[in-house]
Amino acid sequence: MNKNIIKKLQAIVGEKYLATAKEDLMCYSYDGTGMEFMPAAVAFPGSAAEICSIMELANQELFPVIPRGAGTGMTGGALPIEGGLVLATSRLNKILEIDTENQVAVVEPGVITGQFQAAVKREGLYYPPDPASRDFCTMGGNVAECSGGPSAVKYGVTRDYVLGLEVILPDGRLMHTGVRTAKGVVGYDFTRLFIGSEGTLGVVSKIIVRLLALPTHTRTFLVLTESLQQATLLVSDILKSGILPNTLEYMDSTALSVVNDFLPLEVPQRTRALLLIEVDGAEKSTAEQGEKLLTLLADRQRYPEILEVRQAGNDREVEDIWRARRSISPATFKLRPHKISEDVVVPRSKIHQLVDFTEKLSQELGIVILTFGHAGDGNIHVNIMVDKDNPVEDEKGQEAKRRLFDHVITLSGTLSGEHGIGITKAPFLSLELDGTSMEFMEKIKMLFDPNNILNPGKIFSTTRT
């Protein structure tokens, strides 16, 4: 990026809001994947108008622009793999409106998801999407990746809450999509075309979301089982019974072992799976669901391999349980220095087949693989633990990933439930999508971004990483 471009960028955002010093750039060179690519500069625009000017300039001078929220993404969506300008949304961090009458809010992309949830909670409202990184990740990043989280089993994902967007297109034009009402079917669904497009079609500058009334009560349960099959059966049976938990999470024994200390119960040696189940709603409804769940779990003829059922007795226990759940991902580094973190999805009746497969794979390759995640959705996080500095182990990790993806497809599953494709899954896209789909996705990218300046190399990259 030459000095002339740098000057023009400074003129757009102000000198203060353009970083070019190496120590500053380093902070924007990595993301949740642990990979690093240095950008040439980082801009911190303070308005949609500034983003428009940046995109216009990028189109004249043909440099890549990489939109970035908090950099918590797991597939490299925010990495400047071809250098260029990182466009950080951290200054666009205002909650513009919370309309309590209509249960709608308008936010800028740099608003931290957890802070937004807290703000609407103060108004008696609820924004459900809750990625594990919610204390750091941004609403804009969530839109780009269509983030989910444990609550998705009941409440759905980011896609289900976004009503409309303000987007700046690669050519610098500003466009509005969607509505600010509960319904709307006017023209093609551009809102959802942009959601999950991983910053390859436009830069989101405003997000309109719908909100729900805040549930007033929750009950939290832990179930330990001696077999995976039993855990899978329970997941299906719970959802068939009419209980719709706001959390139906699973951990395998390896995941359990890394967060064991947090849990308010003894985990017997022979435990193969833990289910974390939470129901929420109004007082009596929550009690009713809790009782229904306990009745179901008490049927030990159908579930002979349940080892223990424990209802959290107080807020402290609930907090401990959730701390355990949210700590799994960081705690895995106790096992090995690096990880390949996948978020595949299978029909929930096939979870045990998936986990059987990963256990065999782990044994066969002699590497650590742990599984945990959103059992209610069939969205299982597979963490393949390796030391990347050991070339043999690194290659084993890559082989495990390839074989995992192949197997997921044979189980009628999908490669990603909530992390997106980015660069880490891009080489595998054709395992899942047919050639016609891929062709039209690339054509749509070309339509919006003919010079390929916006987040180039994402989704469609052909380089295996």
Place this chain on the structure above:
Amino acid sequence: MNKNIIKKLQAIVGEKYLATAKEDLMCYSYDGTGMEFMPAAVAFPGSAAEICSIMELANQELFPVIPRGAGTGMTGGALPIEGGLVLATSRLNKILEIDTENQVAVVEPGVITGQFQAAVKREGLYYPPDPASRDFCTMGGNVAECSGGPSAVKYGVTRDYVLGLEVILPDGRLMHTGVRTAKGVVGYDFTRLFIGSEGTLGVVSKIIVRLLALPTHTRTFLVLTESLQQATLLVSDILKSGILPNTLEYMDSTALSVVNDFLPLEVPQRTRALLLIEVDGAEKSTAEQGEKLLTLLADRQRYPEILEVRQAGNDREVEDIWRARRSISPATFKLRPHKISEDVVVPRSKIHQLVDFTEKLSQELGIVILTFGHAGDGNIHVNIMVDKDNPVEDEKGQEAKRRLFDHVITLSGTLSGEHGIGITKAPFLSLELDGTSMEFMEKIKMLFDPNNILNPGKIFSTTRT
């Protein structure tokens, strides 16, 4: 359409499944709008492969193809406005799979929505979208228009239940979109790009939907109010209170008058609005919501203009109430021979402003306008009743429609909540969408259908009808 093309079409679908006689064509010349356009032929393909061949032929010979479900659409989406071939999906009417373990089903597009709901109900499952025409309309038509219905306030619309599609593109290629799992974010969201695209981008040949466990209980309430403002306030207050009804419908006094006979209560002369409220779920949860609602409605200091609150006492009363609700649209023809039926949406706190406006408009123009519909979503059906054979009245109706749309936009609303654009709203698209959106929508249409053979003239038509 020349004889050569007819012969080729007969070769594809079989002679028996190609209609060309005038009396047959007439049955496929109209839809819910009451408008009529004669097609040159109607094909009844029996497989996706036959649809592929039809589209290939249409691309060689350049004749229009108009996909058609049951023709219940309200904006002309299934009308052959440029002649050509109507592609009727009535033979593609199989429910291919109901997977109770994973709460997923796969259907062909010609399956009747109500019959599908009944089939999954027998398995203890629930498919919520419930357009008033559900006993006739098809799943394919619902996907094309992104249909809603009264249950949308709690359960959402068609978009929220479709996981994946099999689609035949205008060039005859078959493409798969989406997943058959609860989550999936692999590439751009083509599933939702096709949902609501009104048959302009592809012909849907298979639909994968998610299902819920069937709610076991419901309670149904009627509330009469003396003012519109009171009804609007109630709608907001109910949703803010944490009650999430599966129905929160509204009727104005004119709508009431046409279905009065069905209702199990006396409607006082001074009634301005009726609310139909239903809550559903498990036993205690439903009871809890019902009690909460009655407590809220009992606050006559906040709601001095409530005239009556009535809980349906038995199944017969519930049936009567629903018959009344579903009969409004056909019963309006008691008032005038034709109607302009609009399904605008406004933020729900502004419903009374919208209805105030339509009442003034009605007086000013001296025509009948009634309003009813999905108050919980702010999705109000505005029926402008006219005699189209009277040119003065017809023009007044068109003026009312234009002024309604202008006003809806000033209220931050949208032109369509569930009927789509078709031809009747196409001339008004630019009231709502910015120029950049419109440009890219047209570009996407061109990308998928460069010869403009699939449902031409829909959404983007510039002829005011």
